[in-house]
Amino acid sequence: MAAKDARRRLEEAFSSTDADKKTRKAESASPLKEKLAKLQKMAQETKSPDDTTAPNSGGPSSSSDSGVLSGLHEISQKMDKRSLTSDLDDLKQSFADQAKVLISEAIDPMQIAMREVQEHVGNLESSRNNNPTSSSSKEVTSLRASLNKLDPALRRVAFLDWPDSVCADVRLKEIETFISSNCASCRPAHIDHFYKGPSGERVPSGVSYAEFRSPDDQYKFLKLTRQLTFNVAGKADLCF
Structure with a gap:
C-alpha cells in the first residue's frame, strides 16, 4: 500500500509540475521551497510504522523510498532550472526597460532641438523664396558691412x-x-x-x-x- 500510495502521489506531483509549465504566473506564485517541503513530507509518510517490511530488506518499502527520493531530486532540479530561467527573463526585461528610458532621456531633447532648427531653416527659406529681392539685398548689405569692418x-x-x-x-x-x-x-x-x-x-x-x-x-x-x-x-x- 505504501509503495502504491507513493507512486500515486509522485504522479500527482509530476502532473502538477507539468501543468505549471503552461503559465509563468502560476509557476512564480508557487515557491520552490513549498513544493520541496510537500515532496519531503510525502517521502516521510512512505516510511510510516504501518509498513511492516524492514527498511534494509530490499523489499517494497526500500524500493518506494528510492523512487521518492529520485523523483524528489529530479523535480528539485527542474524547479531550480525553471526558477533560474524565470529570474533571468525578468532581469533581461528590466534591463531592456531601463535602457529604453535612458535612450529616451538622451535622444528626445536632441530630436526636439533638431526639429526647432529645421523649422527655423524652413521659415527662412520660405521667406527668401517669397521675397527674393528684398532678402538678397539685405544679405548683400550685411555682407558688405562686415567686409568693410575687416578690410x-x-x-x-x-x-x-x-x-x-x-x-x-x-x-x-x-x-x-x-x-x-x-x-x-x-x-x-x-x-x-x-x-x-x-x-x-x-x-x-x-x-x-x-x-x-x-x-x-x-x-x-x-x-x-x-x-x-x-x-x-x-x-x-x-x-x-
Whole structure:
C-alpha cells in the first residue's frame, strides 16, 4: 500500500509540475521551497510504522523510498532550472526597460532641438523664396558691412615711390615725423612696408603704409594732408 500510495502521489506531483509549465504566473506564485517541503513530507509518510517490511530488506518499502527520493531530486532540479530561467527573463526585461528610458532621456531633447532648427531653416527659406529681392539685398548689405569692418585697406594710407636707397628704418622715421607734424590726433596703429625679392633676400619695395585704428581716422588724415607733399630730405617728393 505504501509503495502504491507513493507512486500515486509522485504522479500527482509530476502532473502538477507539468501543468505549471503552461503559465509563468502560476509557476512564480508557487515557491520552490513549498513544493520541496510537500515532496519531503510525502517521502516521510512512505516510511510510516504501518509498513511492516524492514527498511534494509530490499523489499517494497526500500524500493518506494528510492523512487521518492529520485523523483524528489529530479523535480528539485527542474524547479531550480525553471526558477533560474524565470529570474533571468525578468532581469533581461528590466534591463531592456531601463535602457529604453535612458535612450529616451538622451535622444528626445536632441530630436526636439533638431526639429526647432529645421523649422527655423524652413521659415527662412520660405521667406527668401517669397521675397527674393528684398532678402538678397539685405544679405548683400550685411555682407558688405562686415567686409568693410575687416578690410585693412579701408584704414591704411600708402606712401609710394620710395627710392631703393632709403632703408626701412629711415622710411619708418620719416612717416612718423610727417604724421605727427600734420595730424597729431591721428596716431597710426601700425607702420610697415611691402617687400620684394626672393626669400632670405627680401628688401623694401617702393611702397610703405600707415594703418590707422579706424576708417574715420584714415579719412581725417587724408583730409588734413590733401594739399601737402611728403618730402624726404635729398629725395624726390613722394605721393600718398
